Amino acid sequence: MSIDKRNRLKESPFGYRVNKDQTVFVDYQGKQVKILKGKDAEKFLRKMDAAEDEKAEQLIMAKITGNFKRGNEK
Template sequence: MPEDARGRLVSDPFEYRVTKDRKVLVSRGGRLVVTVSGAAAERLATGIEAAEAAGDATAVQHLPARATGNYRRGNEKRATR
């Protein structure tokens, strides 16, 4: 997995919760970012569980980050007001 160049995944990590019906709720900063369901949720939950078992903290953060899509790429421009 690529490194987090700006260190954002360390200072502001993703949190996730797998529900009984195998949906994955991904949040960051206390706010729900995305709910993943179906086959994608099963792949995400399996990947997270495997990364946790291997002790790979970087992968545990990269998997939910990728599941969110275009979330905080770093190329957003600030509003000028």
């Protein structure tokens, strides 16, 4: 079973930024879609550090933003 059946993550649509107070901003196609603070931000950054490759990072960001398995991510 393939998680990314439509190969959307191959295009690297997600990105993230961390500001000086450790708030994480997750972007999808250049638009901010999620803000993580405190323990959620720490957990996210730990997962990103442990990710094996860019596709794994993309999957982590897709899961954290939600609704990206239903085909409504236009």
